[in-house]
Amino acid sequence: MKRLSDERAKILFEKLSKYIGTNVKQLIDRPDGTYCFREHRDRVYYVSERILKLSECFGPEKLVCVGTCFGKFSKTNKLKFHITALYYLAPYAQYKVWVKPSFEQQYLYGNHIAKSGLGRITENAGQYQGVVVYSMNDLPLGFGVLARSTTECKTADPMTTVCFHQSDIGEYIRSEDTLF
Amino acid sequence: MGRKAEFSEKPRKGPGRKARKQKPPTFPKKSFAPLDNSDDKKLSHRQKQRLIKRDQKKKIQNAKDKKFKLFPDENKEAERNLQNHTLLKNSEKRKSIGFSDENKQWLKPKSTKNKTQGKKDDLELEVESNEEGSDSDDQDQESETDEQESGELSNGNEILKVGSLADISDDENEDANSNDDFDVSDEESDDTASNNDVDEDDDVDSDSLLPIERENKKLKRREAKEADLAAKEMQMSIDHQEIFSFPDNDSEENKEITLQEIQQRIKDITLVLSDFKKYRQENHSRTEYLDLLRHDLCIYYSYNDFLMGKLMDMFPLTELMEYLEASEVPRPLTIRTNSLKTRRRDLAAALINRGVNLDPLGKWTKVGLVVYSSQVPLGATPEYLAGHYMIQGASSLLPVMALAPQENERVLDMCSAPGGKGSHIASIMKNTGVLFANDANRERIKAVVANFHRLGVINAIISCEDGCKFRNVMTGFDRILLDAPCTGTGVVAKDPSVKSTKNEVDVQRCYNLQRKLLLTAIDCVDAKSKTGGYIVYSTCSVLPEENEWVIDYALKKRNVKLVPTGLDFGVEGFTKYRQYRFHPSLNLTRRYYPHTHNMDGFYVAKLKKFSNTIPMTKEQQEADEKELDEAITNAESVVNKNTDPMEKSVHEENELRRPLGKHAGKPNLSEVEIDLKKRKLVESKTKYIANEFEKPLKVQKKHKVDHKTVSLTP
Numbered sequence: 001m002k003r004l005s006d007e008r009a010k011i012l013f014e015k016l017s018k019y020i021g022t023n024v025k026q027l028i029d030r031p032d033g034t035y036c037f038r039e040h041r042d043r044v045y046y047v048s049e050r051i052l053k054l055s056e057c058f059g060p061e062k063l064v065c066v067g068t069c070f071g072k073f074s075k076t077n078k079l080k081f082h083i084t085a086l087y088y089l090a091p092y093a094q095y096k097v098w099v100k101p102s103f104e105q106q107y108l109y110g111n112h113i114a115k116s117g118l119g120r121i122t123e124n125a126g127q128y129q130g131v132v133v134y135s136m137n138d139l140p141l142g143f144g145v146l147a148r149s150t151t152e153c154k155t156a157d158p159m160t161t162v163c164f165h166q167s168d169i170g171e172y173i174r175s176e177d178t179l180f
Numbered sequence: 181m182g183r184k185a186e187f188s189e190k191p192r193k194g195p196g197r198k199a200r201k202q203k204p205p206t207f208p209k210k211s212f213a214p215l216d217n218s219d220d221k222k223l224s225h226r227q228k229q230r231l232i233k234r235d236q237k238k239k240i241q242n243a244k245d246k247k248f249k250l251f252p253d254e255n256k257e258a259e260r261n262l263q264n265h266t267l268l269k270n271s272e273k274r275k276s277i278g279f280s281d282e283n284k285q286w287l288k289p290k291s292t293k294n295k296t297q298g299k300k301d302d303l304e305l306e307v308e309s310n311e312e313g314s315d316s317d318d319q320d321q322e323s324e325t326d327e328q329e330s331g332e333l334s335n336g337n338e339i340l341k342v343g344s345l346a347d348i349s350d351d352e353n354e355d356a357n358s359n360d361d362f363d364v365s366d367e368e369s370d371d372t373a374s375n376n377d378v379d380e381d382d383d384v385d386s387d388s389l390l391p392i393e394r395e396n397k398k399l400k401r402r403e404a405k406e407a408d409l410a411a412k413e414m415q416m417s418i419d420h421q422e423i424f425s426f427p428d429n430d431s432e433e434n435k436e437i438t439l440q441e442i443q444q445r446i447k448d449i450t451l452v453l454s455d456f457k458k459y460r461q462e463n464h465s466r467t468e469y470l471d472l473l474r475h476d477l478c479i480y481y482s483y484n485d486f487l488m489g490k491l492m493d494m495f496p497l498t499e500l501m502e503y504l505e506a507s508e509v510p511r512p513l514t515i516r517t518n519s520l521k522t523r524r525r526d527l528a529a530a531l532i533n534r535g536v537n538l539d540p541l542g543k544w545t546k547v548g549l550v551v552y553s554s555q556v557p558l559g560a561t562p563e564y565l566a567g568h569y570m571i572q573g574a575s576s577l578l579p580v581m582a583l584a585p586q587e588n589e590r591v592l593d594m595c596s597a598p599g600g601k602g603s604h605i606a607s608i609m610k611n612t613g614v615l616f617a618n619d620a621n622r623e624r625i626k627a628v629v630a631n632f633h634r635l636g637v638i639n640a641i642i643s644c645e646d647g648c649k650f651r652n653v654m655t656g657f658d659r660i661l662l663d664a665p666c667t668g669t670g671v672v673a674k675d676p677s678v679k680s681t682k683n684e685v686d687v688q689r690c691y692n693l694q695r696k697l698l699l700t701a702i703d704c705v706d707a708k709s710k711t712g713g714y715i716v717y718s719t720c721s722v723l724p725e726e727n728e729w730v731i732d733y734a735l736k737k738r739n740v741k742l743v744p745t746g747l748d749f750g751v752e753g754f755t756k757y758r759q760y761r762f763h764p765s766l767n768l769t770r771r772y773y774p775h776t777h778n779m780d781g782f783y784v785a786k787l788k789k790f791s792n793t794i795p796m797t798k799e800q801q802e803a804d805e806k807e808l809d810e811a812i813t814n815a816e817s818v819v820n821k822n823t824d825p826m827e828k829s830v831h832e833e834n835e836l837r838r839p840l841g842k843h844a845g846k847p848n849l850s851e852v853e854i855d856l857k858k859r860k861l862v863e864s865k866t867k868y869i870a871n872e873f874e875k876p877l878k879v880q881k882k883h884k885v886d887h888k889t890v891s892l893t894p
Contacts, residue, residue: 047638048638048639050614051614051639051641054590054614054616054641054654055641057653057654058641058643058645058653062643062644062645062653063641063642063643063644064625064628064629064642064643064644065629065632065640065641065642066640066641066642067638067639067640068633068638069629069633084633087633087636087638104562108562108565135562137530139562139563139566140566141562141565141566169562169565169566169634170560170565172565172630172633172634173559173560173565176626176627176630177626179629179630180626180629180630
C-alpha cells in the first residue's frame, strides 16, 4: 500500500469527475472518518484510514485487497475503472442511463447500448459524458460513455449506439480471474 | 256389441305364480353328515392313487405322533421342521392330538369330513367358503349363520348334536381353522380343544348371566383367540422368510453379483443384525456379518472401505442406511440474502418475477431462502450480479450465526474462500469494524475478492497468509471463525469423489492441520475483549476425528471452554465415541446430518477464551508444534512410500495443489534422488541464461566488450 503519486492522483480525480462531477469531494470529506486512495500493485483502493492502518501488518506479497478496488493503472499510466468502482460511482452519479428490461441481458454480456434498448436518459448530457447504467427498476448495472448527446439520442436511428459499454456487473463472472 | 263372454269369476287353480314360496336354502348334507363314501362320485384313477398315498402318509404320521407324545421336548423341534408341510397333514395331526373323550362324539365326524374335503367337488368348496366368510368377526353375521345352521339341522333330518348355539359356533370356528390356508400348529388345536372345555364350563355358569353378557363373553373369547391366531400367523410369516445364509468364500469369489442382489443382501444382513441371536448362523460371528455388510455397502454406495468403516462406527445400522441414502441426494438449493443491499422480501419478490419458485428457509434464519425451481440460472441473474444474494448451503449459515459478530468488532475469518461466510459476517456487522478474510490458497482468494466486491463489503482486509502463522502477523481479535479445511465427508452429495478417495492418511493430515489452525486461532483471540473472545470452529465433515478430537485437544492445550452455540437445533456432539472419551462439555457442540436436518453434514463448536496465558512453557509449545508438523509431513511421506514410481508424478502434482505440499517428502528422499534434484537445479540455472534478476542491459555490455576484443585481435 502506498500513496498515489501526484500524477496518478490527478489522473484518478479527472477520471472520477467524468462520472460523478463535483461529488468527488464527498468521497474525500466523509462524516464517518477519513477515507483515502491507496495504490497496491498498480491498483487503486479506496479505504478507511482505520482499516488501512491495520492492513499494514501484512507484507505486500500477502496482502491481496483492502477496502474497495476502483481500477487499475495500465503500463502507459492510464487508469481503467473496474466494475468494483460501481459501488461508489452509482450513488453519486450525475448522469444516468436506464436500459429496458429486454435489453438488460444484452448489456450484461458486454454489448453497447443501442437506441432501441434505451429506456430513459438524463437531460443535458453531452457527448462522451461518463454515465452510470441502471435497469428500469434502478439496479445499477455498470457504467459507460455516451456516444450521442441527449438531444441527438432523441432523433437517432433505433439501431445506432447511444452509449458505449465500459464495464458491467457481468464481469464479476466473466473476468473474475483477470479482474483481481 | 261383441261376443258375450262369461265374466264370472274363474275358479283359482292353485297358488299364484308369485305366491309360490321359496324353500329355505338347503346345504349339502355331507358337510354335517357322517362320511358316506357310497354317495360320492366315482373317483378318478389319479384321485384314487392320491388317496392311497395319503393313507400311507397318515399311517406314518400316526406312528410319528406317538413318538412325539413319548418325547414332548422333541415334539416342538420337529414341529418347526414340519411347518411347511401340507394342510392335510396338519389336519390329520390335529385329529390325532385334539381328540379327547369329551369331544369325541362330535369331533370325529368333522375330522373325517376334513379328510375327504379334498375330494369334494366345486360346489361344496363354495359352500365352505361361504361358511368361512360368515365366520368373520361380526357378531351379527355369526348369529345369522347360526340360524342358518339350525335351520339346516332341522331340515336335514340328521340331528348330529343337541347343544347350545355357542357350541355350534365353536364347532364352526374349528372348522374354519382347519380350512385356513395357512397351517396351524397342533398346539393350537390343543388350545381350541381346551377352549371348548372352558366353553362348556361357561355354559354352566352362563345360566346365571344375561344373554347379552353371554354374548359379550363369547365375543371376548373369540377376540382373544383371534389375537392369538394373528400373533401366531405373524410369527409364522417371519419364520417362513428365508433366513439369510452366509455366502461361502468360494462361491463369493466365483460368482458375480448384481447390484440388486447386493441390495437384497444388505437388507438381509441388517435383518440378521437386528436380532442377531435369532437369525445368525452358528458358525459365523458378528464381525463376519459386519465385514460382509461393509463390503456390500461399499460396492452399493461406492465408498471406500475406510470411510464406510468410519461411518459404521458412528451410526447405528438403521441410521446409517438413512444417512447413506440421504447423502446420495443433493440438498435443496439455498441462497442467502445480502442484507447490506436488499431485504429478503424484496429479493424474493424480484426473483419470483423472474420465474423462481422459492420459500423462506426456516424460522431459525432471517436471510435464507430455499429455491425449489428456477427458469433462469440463479448464478447469473442481474440480482445476483448486483450482489443481492449469495448462493450458499443452509449449513454454512450456521457457524456465522454461532459466531454472532457485533458491530465495530475486529473479526477474523481464517479460511475464508470462497467468501460466503465472510460476507455473511460483514453483513451482520453492517460494514462496520474490520473483517479480516484470510485464505492460504492464492487462486481461491480471488473468489473472495470478487464476492466481497459484488456483495458490497467495504470493511474487509483480504490476505493470503498461511493460517498457521497468523499469530505472527496479528493478534487481538474479538472473534474468529475457523471453517477448517477438511475431508468433506459431510458434503458427499456435492462432491462424490470424497467417497472413494479419502483414506486414513488424508484424515490424519486434516486433523493435524486443524489442530494447528485451531491453536493458532485461539492464540490470536484476545480474551480481554469486552464484547467477544470467541472462536467458532466448524467443518463440513462428520468424522469425530476432525471434530470432537480437535476440540478436545484444544481444550487440553489452551485456556478455552466450550459455550453453547446459540443454535437451537442439531444433534449434540459426541462425548464418547468407541473407546474414546471426550470432555463432557462437548455436548454443547452441534452436529448436522443430511438425513435429520436436510442440510450438508456439518459440525459447529463455539469456544470462549478465558485467559490469554498459555498453560505450558514455550519449550513444550514448540515441541507440540514440531510434533504436529511432523505428523503432517509424516502423513505425506507415508503417501510417498505407498505410491508406485508410476503414480508418483501424478501424486506430486496433487500435492503441489495442497498448501503443505512444498515440504512433502523432503526428509524422505534417498541420496540418489537428492543428487538428481541438485543436478536439476544446477541445470535449470545454466539452461536459462536470462534470470529474473539480471538486467538485459548487462548482456548487451558483455556483447559489446566481446565485439571490441574481436575487433582488436586481428
